[in-house]
Amino acid sequence: MATITANMVKDLREKTGAGMMDCKAALNETLGDTEAAVDWLRTKGLAKAAKKAGRIAAEGLIGLAADAKEAALVEVNSETDFVARNQKFQEMVSKVAEVALKVKGDLDKLGEDKYPGGKGSVADTIKEMIGAIGENMTLRRTVYLAAKNGAVASYIHNVIAPGLGKIGVIVALESTGDAETLKGFGRQVAMHIAHANPQAIDVASLDKALIERERAVLTEQAKESGKPALVIEKMVEGRLRKFYEEVVLLAQVFVFDSDLTVAKALATAEKDAGSPIKITGFHRLALGEGIDRPDSDFAGEVAAAASGS
Numbered sequence: 202m203a204t205i206t207a208n209m210v211k212d213l214r215e216k217t218g219a220g221m222m223d224c225k226a227a228l229n230e231t232l233g234d235t236e237a238a239v240d241w242l243r244t245k246g247l248a249k250a251a252k253k254a255g256r257i258a259a260e261g262l263i264g265l266a267a268d269a270k271e272a273a274l275v276e277v278n279s280e281t282d283f284v285a286r287n288q289k290f291q292e293m294v295s296k297v298a299e300v301a302l303k304v305k306g307d308l309d310k311l312g313e314d315k316y317p318g319g320k321g322s323v324a325d326t327i328k329e330m331i332g333a334i335g336e337n338m339t340l341r342r343t344v345y346l347a348a349k350n351g352a353v354a355s356y357i358h359n360v361i362a363p364g365l366g367k368i369g370v371i372v373a374l375e376s377t378g379d380a381e382t383l384k385g386f387g388r389q390v391a392m393h394i395a396h397a398n399p400q401a402i403d404v405a406s407l408d409k410a411l412i413e414r415e416r417a418v419l420t421e422q423a424k425e426s427g428k429p430a431l432v433i434e435k436m437v438e439g440r441l442r443k444f445y446e447e448v449v450l451l452a453q454v455f456v457f458d459s460d461l462t463v464a465k466a467l468a469t470a471e472k473d474a475g476s477p478i479k480i481t482g483f484h485r486l487a488l489g490e491g492i493d494r495p496d497s498d499f500a501g502e503v504a505a506a507a508s509g510s
Contacts, residue, residue, distance in 0.1 A: 203233035217242050219332060220325035259489040261285050261338070263369035264298035267355045269384075271347040272371040273301035274486050275311070277327070280336040290338075291362050293330055297323055297340065298364065306345025344371070344484035351375040351478075354387025358395045370394045372483040378474025386470040386478070389457055390450075394485050399450035402480055407449060415444050450480070 205228045213224040213235055219242045231237035261278035262285050277294045284290050296317045304310040312324040319326050323340065331338050346353050351374045359367035370391040376383050401407040416437060423436040445452045451464040458466060471478050 203228075205229060205233060209233065209235065213238055213242075214328075218328050220321050220329045222320045222325065223329065259492040261488060262291065262294045262361065262365045263357065263367060263486050263488055264294040264301075265355055265357055265364040265369050265371070266295075266298035266302040267353060267371070268302075269352055269380075270349075271302065271305075271345070272353045272355050273298060273306050273343060273345045274369040274371055274484060275301045275343045276341040276486050276488065278339045278341050278489065278492070279334075280338075284334055284336050284338075285361065287334065290330065290334065291365055293326065295362075295364055297327075301343045301345065305347075306343045308340070308343050311343055312340055342486065344486065346371050346373040346482050346484060348373040348375055348481065350377055351481075352380065352383045352387050354384065354391045356388060356391035356395055367488045368395050369486045370483065373481045374478055375481050376471075376474060376476050376478040378471070378476030378478060382470060382474040383478065386466075386474075389466075390463065390480065391483075393453070393456045393463065394450065394483055396456050397450075397453050398485060398487075399453055399483075400448040402450050402483065404445055404449055404452070407445075411448075412441075416441060419444075450483070 205225060209228055210221060210224045213219070213228060214221060216235070217224070217239055219227070223242060224238070227238035227241045228235070230241055259278060260280060260282045261276065264275045264277065266273050275294065275298045277290075277297060279285055279290065297311070299317060300314050300323055301311050304314055313322050315321075316323045316326040321329075327338050327340055353371055353373050355372075356370045357364060357366035357368070358370075361367075372387055372391045372394060374383055374387050374390075400411070419437045419440045420433065423433040423440070426433070426436070428436070446454070446462075451462065451467070453463050455461045455463050455466040461469070467478060467480070
């Protein structure tokens with residue numbers, strides 16, 4: 202039997218996009234002949250990933266894995282929403298989320314870690330799924346939160362299956378108060394974040410560059426009024442407060458009670474819990490946000506499919 206080296210497996214993976222174990226098997230079958238191994242993988246339907254890799258993957262699912270004290274979210278993208286409704290794809294995203302919780306949201310470790318119940322890594326499994334389903338897929342990002350004394354609440358919006366959907370939120374609350382109160386309020390806050398999309402917990406944690414850009418824009422707008430500098434300064438500060446109400450979690454109007462800000466709702470929850478509550482962090486992942494989606498040429502896609510290209 203020919204000696205199969207790690208570099209040979211690596212080269213074959215780069216050429217075909219097939220999983221590591223499949224590449225090793227192909228090289229063993231073909232006695233180390235790389236070109237023959239490529240053909241072997243093609244006959245098995247495992248060399249599709251490389252061909253698909255250039256296509257935009259902006260659909261897919263957000264996956265959640267959580268317990269009372271910690272939670273992780275992942276975004277795994279596919280080319281079409283049809284694939285997101287595939288049961289095998291859903292099962293894969295759920296298991297990837299489980300691994301994300303284990304590695305505490307480290308994306309590099311997540312790709313390298315063993316896929317639960319599989320032979321290879323998470324990255325290998327995704328490539329194998331590409332070959333099986335025939336669409337490009339990407340493990341785009343992951344986030345993680347933990348609460349030492351308190352709870353991590355979560356919420357999935359547009360649920361397709363348990364723990365899977367289009368928007369995922371996790372929020373950490375530190376408190377020694379009543380656990381059920383904390384759990385209920387935490388879920389409300391997570392749902393609020395899904396709806397209101399805040400950028401920071403409070404003004405102090407808001408990106409300073411973002412504040413300065415907003416201040417500059419508001420100052421130029423106020424100057425157009427022709428009013429004195431002191432008046433303009435007050436106008437800018439007033440408009441900045443309105444800006445904070447839009448982007449700062451604690452300053453936003455609480456979606457469950459329009460008479461309260463999130464900060465006031467938090468104060469009420471503290472009384473019910475019998476202890477102070479501090480929101481220490483949150484993450485909100487919306488499927489496909491920030492991905493540049495090219496304009497679709499549906500007629501061109503149909504023509505290409507008809508021609509077999």
